[in-house]
Amino acid sequence: MKKTVFCLLSSAGILLSSCTMGSGENSRTVGYATCNMVIPTNGGEPLLSYGSYVFSFDFNAATASVSTNSLIIDNKTYSFTTDPVKYTDFGYRQVIPGLSGVVGNGSMDIKDATFMTAIPEIPENFNPTRVFTPTMKDDKGTVSYLPGTIYHPNIQSVGLMVVANYTMGNEYTVRTFTPDVFYTGDTSTRYQVDGAPQMSQTKNIVYRIIMDIEKKKAALVMYNAKFSNSPNEPEKSAIYVPDLDVKFTSGGYEITGTDIVPYMYEGSLSLPDPDTYTKYENFKFDSFRLATTDRWLSSVAVTYKVAGIYDGSFSGKYVTIPDIMK
Numbered sequence: 001m002k003k004t005v006f007c008l009l010s011s012a013g014i015l016l017s018s019c020t021m022g023s024g025e026n027s028r029t030v031g032y033a034t035c036n037m038v039i040p041t042n043g044g045e046p047l048l049s050y051g052s053y054v055f056s057f058d059f060n061a062a063t064a065s066v067s068t069n070s071l072i073i074d075n076k077t078y079s080f081t082t083d084p085v086k087y088t089d090f091g092y093r094q095v096i097p098g099l100s101g102v103v104g105n106g107s108m109d110i111k112d113a114t115f116m117t118a119i120p121e122i123p124e125n126f127n128p129t130r131v132f133t134p135t136m137k138d139d140k141g142t143v144s145y146l147p148g149t150i151y152h153p154n155i156q157s158v159g160l161m162v163v164a165n166y167t168m169g170n171e172y173t174v175r176t177f178t179p180d181v182f183y184t185g186d187t188s189t190r191y192q193v194d195g196a197p198q199m200s201q202t203k204n205i206v207y208r209i210i211m212d213i214e215k216k217k218a219a220l221v222m223y224n225a226k227f228s229n230s231p232n233e234p235e236k237s238a239i240y241v242p243d244l245d246v247k248f249t250s251g252g253y254e255i256t257g258t259d260i261v262p263y264m265y266e267g268s269l270s271l272p273d274p275d276t277y278t279k280y281e282n283f284k285f286d287s288f289r290l291a292t293t294d295r296w297l298s299s300v301a302v303t304y305k306v307a308g309i310y311d312g313s314f315s316g317k318y319v320t321i322p323d324i325m326k
Helices: none
Strands: 002-009 014-022 027-040 047-058 063-073 076-082 093-103 109-118 135-137 143-145 161-168 172-177 180-193 196-202 206-212 217-225 236-249 252-260 285-292 299-306 310-317
Touching: 027 063, 027 161, 047 093, 047 109, 063 093, 076 109, 236 285
Parallel strands: none
Antiparallel strands: 002 014, 014 027, 027 047, 027 172, 047 063, 063 076, 076 093, 093 109, 109 161, 135 143, 161 172, 180 196, 180 206, 180 310, 206 217, 217 236, 236 252, 252 285, 285 299, 299 310
Protein backbone atom coordinates (compact mmCIF):
# COMPACT_ATOMS: atom_id res chain seq x y z
CA MET A 1 0.00 0.00 0.00
CA LYS A 2 1.29 3.46 -0.88
CA LYS A 3 0.39 6.78 0.67
CA THR A 4 0.78 10.09 -1.10
CA VAL A 5 0.59 13.48 0.61
CA PHE A 6 0.29 16.76 -1.28
CA CYS A 7 0.79 20.31 -0.02
CA LEU A 8 0.40 23.55 -2.01
CA LEU A 9 2.38 26.78 -1.93
CA SER A 10 -0.71 28.94 -2.13
CA SER A 11 0.86 32.24 -3.09
CA ALA A 12 2.63 30.78 -6.12
CA GLY A 13 0.09 28.06 -6.93
CA ILE A 14 2.74 25.36 -7.25
CA LEU A 15 3.33 21.97 -5.71
CA LEU A 16 5.31 22.26 -2.52
CA SER A 17 5.71 18.63 -1.56
CA SER A 18 4.47 15.16 -2.29
CA CYS A 19 5.59 11.92 -0.74
CA THR A 20 5.06 8.31 -1.72
CA MET A 21 6.09 5.62 0.73
CA GLY A 22 6.17 2.01 -0.34
CA SER A 23 5.24 -0.33 2.50
CA GLY A 24 7.92 -3.02 2.65
CA GLU A 25 9.73 -1.57 -0.37
CA ASN A 26 12.20 0.51 1.65
CA SER A 27 11.96 3.37 -0.83
CA ARG A 28 10.63 6.89 -0.94
CA THR A 29 9.62 9.33 -3.65
CA VAL A 30 9.20 12.96 -2.61
CA GLY A 31 8.78 16.19 -4.57
CA TYR A 32 9.69 19.73 -3.58
CA ALA A 33 9.00 23.08 -5.21
CA THR A 34 11.67 25.66 -5.85
CA CYS A 35 12.69 28.42 -8.25
CA ASN A 36 15.04 27.88 -11.18
CA MET A 37 17.59 30.40 -12.39
CA VAL A 38 18.66 29.33 -15.88
CA ILE A 39 21.88 31.00 -17.01
CA PRO A 40 22.60 30.95 -20.77
CA THR A 41 26.25 30.19 -21.50
CA ASN A 42 26.18 32.81 -24.28
CA GLY A 43 26.05 35.53 -21.64
CA GLY A 44 22.34 36.26 -21.89
CA GLU A 45 20.23 37.40 -18.97
CA PRO A 46 19.25 34.65 -16.50
CA LEU A 47 15.76 33.20 -16.99
CA LEU A 48 13.56 32.62 -13.94
CA SER A 49 10.69 30.25 -13.30
CA TYR A 50 8.92 28.26 -10.62
CA GLY A 51 9.37 24.51 -10.79
CA SER A 52 9.68 21.32 -8.78
CA TYR A 53 11.93 18.27 -8.54
CA VAL A 54 11.08 14.71 -7.55
CA PHE A 55 13.61 12.72 -5.53
CA SER A 56 13.47 8.91 -5.62
CA PHE A 57 15.41 7.18 -2.83
CA ASP A 58 16.24 3.47 -2.73
CA PHE A 59 17.31 2.87 0.86
CA ASN A 60 18.45 -0.71 0.21
CA ALA A 61 20.89 0.37 -2.49
CA ALA A 62 21.58 3.76 -0.83
CA THR A 63 20.97 5.46 -4.18
CA ALA A 64 18.82 8.34 -5.38
CA SER A 65 17.72 9.87 -8.67
CA VAL A 66 16.15 13.22 -9.51
CA SER A 67 13.51 14.08 -12.10
CA THR A 68 11.45 17.04 -13.21
CA ASN A 69 8.79 17.81 -15.80
CA SER A 70 8.50 21.51 -14.98
CA LEU A 71 11.77 23.17 -16.03
CA ILE A 72 10.66 26.19 -18.06
CA ILE A 73 13.10 27.97 -20.38
CA ASP A 74 11.81 30.66 -22.74
CA ASN A 75 8.23 29.44 -22.28
CA LYS A 76 9.20 25.89 -23.24
CA THR A 77 8.92 23.09 -20.67
CA TYR A 78 11.71 20.53 -20.35
CA SER A 79 11.83 17.25 -18.46
CA PHE A 80 14.53 14.80 -17.44
CA THR A 81 15.25 11.88 -15.12
CA THR A 82 18.79 11.25 -13.90
CA ASP A 83 20.43 7.89 -13.42
CA PRO A 84 20.55 6.77 -9.75
CA VAL A 85 23.76 7.41 -7.81
CA LYS A 86 24.93 7.01 -4.23
CA TYR A 87 23.82 9.78 -1.88
CA THR A 88 25.07 11.03 1.48
CA ASP A 89 22.68 11.50 4.39
CA PHE A 90 23.48 14.34 6.82
CA GLY A 91 20.30 13.89 8.85
CA TYR A 92 18.08 16.73 7.70
CA ARG A 93 20.21 17.17 4.58
CA GLN A 94 20.60 14.66 1.76
CA VAL A 95 23.31 15.35 -0.83
CA ILE A 96 23.18 13.65 -4.23
CA PRO A 97 26.35 14.43 -6.22
CA GLY A 98 27.48 13.41 -9.69
CA LEU A 99 24.05 13.06 -11.28
CA SER A 100 23.62 12.82 -15.06
CA GLY A 101 20.83 12.16 -17.52
CA VAL A 102 19.21 13.19 -20.79
CA VAL A 103 16.54 15.82 -21.41
CA GLY A 104 13.23 14.22 -22.46
CA ASN A 105 13.52 14.99 -26.17
CA GLY A 106 17.16 13.89 -26.26
CA SER A 107 18.38 17.34 -27.26
CA MET A 108 20.69 17.92 -24.29
CA ASP A 109 22.57 16.03 -21.60
CA ILE A 110 22.20 16.78 -17.91
CA LYS A 111 25.67 16.72 -16.36
CA ASP A 112 27.74 17.86 -13.40
CA ALA A 113 24.54 17.84 -11.33
CA THR A 114 24.49 18.04 -7.55
CA PHE A 115 21.25 18.27 -5.57
CA MET A 116 20.65 18.72 -1.86
CA THR A 117 17.39 18.68 0.09
CA ALA A 118 17.54 20.47 3.42
CA ILE A 119 15.53 22.16 6.14
CA PRO A 120 16.18 25.88 6.70
CA GLU A 121 18.63 26.70 9.48
CA ILE A 122 16.96 29.01 11.97
CA PRO A 123 17.73 29.95 15.58
CA GLU A 124 16.45 27.84 18.42
CA ASN A 125 12.99 28.94 19.61
CA PHE A 126 12.39 30.80 16.32
CA ASN A 127 9.34 29.43 14.50
CA PRO A 128 9.07 30.80 10.92
CA THR A 129 5.32 30.14 10.89
CA ARG A 130 4.74 32.12 14.09
CA VAL A 131 6.27 35.45 13.19
CA PHE A 132 5.02 38.50 11.34
CA THR A 133 4.64 37.83 7.61
CA PRO A 134 3.91 40.86 5.37
CA THR A 135 0.76 41.06 3.28
CA MET A 136 -0.70 43.07 0.43
CA LYS A 137 -4.20 44.34 -0.45
CA ASP A 138 -5.64 44.48 -3.96
CA ASP A 139 -8.08 47.00 -5.44
CA LYS A 140 -11.03 44.96 -4.18
CA GLY A 141 -9.74 45.02 -0.61
CA THR A 142 -8.66 41.38 -0.57
CA VAL A 143 -5.67 40.75 1.70
CA SER A 144 -3.10 38.12 0.73
CA TYR A 145 0.49 37.22 1.45
CA LEU A 146 3.18 38.54 -0.88
CA PRO A 147 4.01 36.51 -4.01
CA GLY A 148 6.75 34.02 -3.16
CA THR A 149 5.70 33.62 0.47
CA ILE A 150 6.14 30.10 1.82
CA TYR A 151 6.06 30.50 5.60
CA HIS A 152 2.99 31.97 7.32
CA PRO A 153 0.69 31.07 10.24
CA ASN A 154 -1.95 29.45 8.01
CA ILE A 155 0.18 26.70 6.47
CA GLN A 156 -0.17 23.08 7.54
CA SER A 157 3.20 21.70 6.42
CA VAL A 158 6.29 22.77 4.52
CA GLY A 159 8.56 20.71 2.31
CA LEU A 160 12.33 20.79 2.33
CA MET A 161 14.34 23.24 0.25
CA VAL A 162 16.09 22.25 -2.95
CA VAL A 163 19.69 23.42 -3.40
CA ALA A 164 20.98 22.42 -6.83
CA ASN A 165 23.42 23.24 -9.59
CA TYR A 166 23.73 21.51 -12.97
CA THR A 167 24.38 22.09 -16.66
CA MET A 168 22.18 21.35 -19.70
CA GLY A 169 24.32 20.49 -22.70
CA ASN A 170 26.55 23.41 -23.64
CA GLU A 171 23.70 25.90 -23.45
CA TYR A 172 22.63 26.46 -19.84
CA THR A 173 23.68 26.34 -16.22
CA VAL A 174 20.76 25.89 -13.82
CA ARG A 175 20.76 26.93 -10.17
CA THR A 176 17.87 26.67 -7.76
CA PHE A 177 16.88 29.11 -5.02
CA THR A 178 14.05 29.50 -2.54
CA PRO A 179 11.94 32.69 -2.78
CA ASP A 180 11.28 32.88 0.99
CA VAL A 181 14.36 32.41 3.19
CA PHE A 182 15.65 33.31 6.66
CA TYR A 183 19.32 34.27 6.96
CA THR A 184 21.20 33.97 10.25
CA GLY A 185 24.75 35.00 11.08
CA ASP A 186 26.73 37.95 12.42
CA THR A 187 25.55 41.56 12.38
CA SER A 188 27.80 44.52 13.19
CA THR A 189 26.45 48.06 13.46
CA ARG A 190 28.64 51.16 13.65
CA TYR A 191 27.37 54.52 14.93
CA GLN A 192 28.43 57.48 17.02
CA VAL A 193 27.39 58.78 20.42
CA ASP A 194 28.47 62.35 21.19
CA GLY A 195 31.10 62.08 18.46
CA ALA A 196 32.57 58.88 19.83
CA PRO A 197 32.49 55.79 17.57
CA GLN A 198 30.47 52.85 18.84
CA MET A 199 29.86 49.34 17.55
CA SER A 200 27.11 46.83 18.28
CA GLN A 201 27.54 43.13 17.47
CA THR A 202 24.85 40.45 17.61
CA LYS A 203 23.77 37.09 16.28
CA ASN A 204 20.13 37.67 17.23
CA ILE A 205 18.90 39.47 14.12
CA VAL A 206 17.24 37.24 11.52
CA TYR A 207 16.96 38.59 7.98
CA ARG A 208 14.06 37.34 5.88
CA ILE A 209 13.81 37.88 2.13
CA ILE A 210 10.60 37.23 0.16
CA MET A 211 11.02 37.50 -3.60
CA ASP A 212 8.48 38.08 -6.37
CA ILE A 213 10.47 36.62 -9.27
CA GLU A 214 8.00 37.80 -11.90
CA LYS A 215 8.24 41.47 -10.91
CA LYS A 216 11.84 41.12 -9.66
CA LYS A 217 10.90 42.74 -6.40
CA ALA A 218 11.68 41.72 -2.83
CA ALA A 219 10.64 42.45 0.73
CA LEU A 220 12.90 42.41 3.77
CA VAL A 221 11.80 41.58 7.30
CA MET A 222 14.31 41.99 10.13
CA TYR A 223 13.37 40.07 13.26
CA ASN A 224 14.79 40.90 16.71
CA ALA A 225 16.20 44.12 15.27
CA LYS A 226 18.30 46.43 17.41
CA PHE A 227 20.73 48.96 15.97
CA SER A 228 22.70 49.97 19.06
CA ASN A 229 23.86 48.84 22.48
CA SER A 230 21.76 51.53 24.15
CA PRO A 231 19.32 50.27 26.79
CA ASN A 232 17.01 53.08 25.65
CA GLU A 233 16.53 51.46 22.24
CA PRO A 234 14.05 48.58 22.50
CA GLU A 235 14.42 45.47 20.41
CA LYS A 236 11.97 45.44 17.51
CA SER A 237 10.21 42.11 16.96
CA ALA A 238 9.91 42.81 13.23
CA ILE A 239 10.78 45.64 10.81
CA TYR A 240 9.30 45.37 7.32
CA VAL A 241 11.12 47.01 4.40
CA PRO A 242 9.07 46.72 1.16
CA ASP A 243 9.67 47.36 -2.53
CA LEU A 244 13.32 46.37 -2.94
CA ASP A 245 14.74 45.72 -6.40
CA VAL A 246 16.17 42.34 -7.44
CA LYS A 247 18.83 41.92 -10.12
CA PHE A 248 19.86 38.46 -11.31
CA THR A 249 23.27 37.82 -12.87
CA SER A 250 25.31 34.78 -13.82
CA GLY A 251 26.90 34.95 -10.37
CA GLY A 252 23.68 35.07 -8.33
CA TYR A 253 21.40 37.92 -7.33
CA GLU A 254 21.54 41.34 -5.72
CA ILE A 255 18.74 43.07 -3.78
CA THR A 256 18.90 46.83 -3.31
CA GLY A 257 16.86 49.83 -2.21
CA THR A 258 17.26 53.46 -1.15
CA ASP A 259 15.25 55.92 0.95
CA ILE A 260 12.63 53.43 2.13
CA VAL A 261 10.50 54.05 5.20
CA PRO A 262 9.94 50.69 6.94
CA TYR A 263 6.83 49.48 8.73
CA MET A 264 6.07 47.85 12.05
CA TYR A 265 3.01 45.88 13.06
CA GLU A 266 1.43 44.75 16.30
CA GLY A 267 -1.58 42.47 16.27
CA SER A 268 -2.78 39.11 15.02
CA LEU A 269 -0.22 37.24 12.93
CA SER A 270 -2.84 35.59 10.74
CA LEU A 271 -3.16 37.56 7.48
CA PRO A 272 -2.69 41.05 8.96
CA ASP A 273 -4.30 43.97 7.15
CA PRO A 274 -1.52 46.16 5.67
CA ASP A 275 -3.62 49.25 6.44
CA THR A 276 -2.86 48.62 10.13
CA TYR A 277 0.92 48.76 9.68
CA THR A 278 2.71 51.70 11.29
CA LYS A 279 5.33 53.67 9.39
CA TYR A 280 8.64 53.75 11.26
CA GLU A 281 9.78 57.19 10.14
CA ASN A 282 12.63 57.43 12.65
CA PHE A 283 14.42 54.44 11.12
CA LYS A 284 14.31 55.13 7.40
CA PHE A 285 16.60 52.86 5.37
CA ASP A 286 18.87 55.26 3.49
CA SER A 287 20.34 52.31 1.62
CA PHE A 288 20.20 48.52 1.60
CA ARG A 289 22.15 45.95 -0.37
CA LEU A 290 22.17 42.15 -0.22
CA ALA A 291 24.30 40.02 -2.53
CA THR A 292 24.79 36.27 -2.76
CA THR A 293 28.36 35.13 -2.16
CA ASP A 294 28.48 31.48 -3.27
CA ARG A 295 27.43 29.46 -6.31
CA TRP A 296 24.75 27.65 -4.29
CA LEU A 297 23.03 31.01 -3.57
CA SER A 298 22.92 30.05 0.11
CA SER A 299 25.17 32.71 1.67
CA VAL A 300 24.87 36.49 1.51
CA ALA A 301 26.63 39.71 2.46
CA VAL A 302 24.41 42.61 3.53
CA THR A 303 25.12 46.29 4.11
CA TYR A 304 22.70 49.06 5.04
CA LYS A 305 22.49 52.55 6.49
CA VAL A 306 19.56 53.53 8.72
CA ALA A 307 18.41 56.99 9.76
CA GLY A 308 21.67 58.53 8.61
CA ILE A 309 23.26 57.14 11.77
CA TYR A 310 23.61 53.37 11.79
CA ASP A 311 25.90 51.53 9.35
CA GLY A 312 25.02 47.86 9.48
CA SER A 313 26.74 44.86 7.94
CA PHE A 314 25.77 41.21 8.01
CA SER A 315 27.26 37.96 6.79
CA GLY A 316 25.19 34.79 6.98
CA LYS A 317 23.39 31.91 5.32
CA TYR A 318 20.07 30.09 5.24
CA VAL A 319 21.57 26.62 4.94
CA THR A 320 25.00 25.08 5.47
CA ILE A 321 26.72 23.66 2.40
CA PRO A 322 28.56 20.41 3.30
CA ASP A 323 32.21 19.98 2.31
CA ILE A 324 31.20 17.31 -0.20
CA MET A 325 29.59 20.08 -2.29
CA LYS A 326 32.50 22.50 -2.13
